[in-house]
Amino acid sequence: MLYGKKVDCFPVSSDDTVFIVHLRNNPVVAAGFFSDPPLYDFVQRQGFSSVEPESLYFTIRDKSNRQVGWISLTNVSYRHQKGEYGIALLPEFQGKGYAKEASELLIEYVFNNLPIRKIFLKAFTSNVSAIKLYEKLGFIQEGLLRDEFYKAGRFQDVVVMALFKTGTH
Numbered sequence: 001m002l003y004g005k006k007v008d009c010f011p012v013s014s015d016d017t018v019f020i021v022h023l024r025n026n027p028v029v030a031a032g033f034f035s036d037p038p039l040y041d042f043v044q045r046q047g048f049s050s051v052e053p054e055s056l057y058f059t060i061r062d063k064s065n066r067q068v069g070w071i072s073l074t075n076v077s078y079r080h081q082k083g084e085y086g087i088a089l090l091p092e093f094q095g096k097g098y099a100k101e102a103s104e105l106l107i108e109y110v111f112n113n114l115p116i117r118k119i120f121l122k123a124f125t126s127n128v129s130a131i132k133l134y135e136k137l138g139f140i141q142e143g144l145l146r147d148e149f150y151k152a153g154r155f156q157d158v159v160v161m162a163l164f165k166t167g168t169h
């Protein structure tokens, strides 16, 4: 329902469970996540039932209708007019501009349709590909959380970044 030139984004369905579990258990993908494998299919299925109604979850598909990744806006607060963005692509579909286009589609949809003026994110400072993507999308660093998260056997720094709707900040 968000249509681009390289990818389209469709609301996540319980039929996507196998794909999401495969994606989130991929070690390359999981390295950038604030959770660790293994993720079990029954846990993911339970997760669908507790999705907050304000959250947006889309699977990203290429023009051959292959599932390539997912993108989300969670922790939405209409009081504070903000939400948290997340994205992940299977490694074989990275570096093709899919993440950038899907992100642009989501950001445009959110700012043009919802009472949200700020999109924020958190990422490990070591996640170079993600931070490059976020900078290209216009996200600005707001803070650095030192030794914030224990992952891969060590405490890691986390960067907080945000993007405001044009003219609202």
Ligand SMILES: CC(C)(COP(=O)(O)OP(=O)(O)OC[C@H]1O[C@@H](n2cnc3c(N)ncnc32)[C@H](O)[C@@H]1OP(=O)(O)O)[C@@H](O)C(=O)NCCC(=O)NCCS
Pocket (backbone or CB within 6 Å): 028, 029, 030, 031, 032, 033, 086, 087, 088, 089, 090, 093, 094, 095, 096, 097, 098, 099, 100, 101, 122, 123, 124, 127, 128, 129, 130, 132, 133, 136
């Ligand atoms: C983060 C992620 C979605 C980025 O996907 P991607 O496929 O690299 O993104 P794109 O191909 O759309 O590239 C986006 C831009 O960043 C640039 N870029 C990507 N990786 C880069 C790198 N290592 N160095 C410099 N630039 C880079 C690309 O050149 C592109 O810019 P351009 O369109 O001007 O050429 C992907 O790496 C991923 O799924 N990682 C695992 C999950 C994850 O860590 N998610 C984020 C959690 S916070």
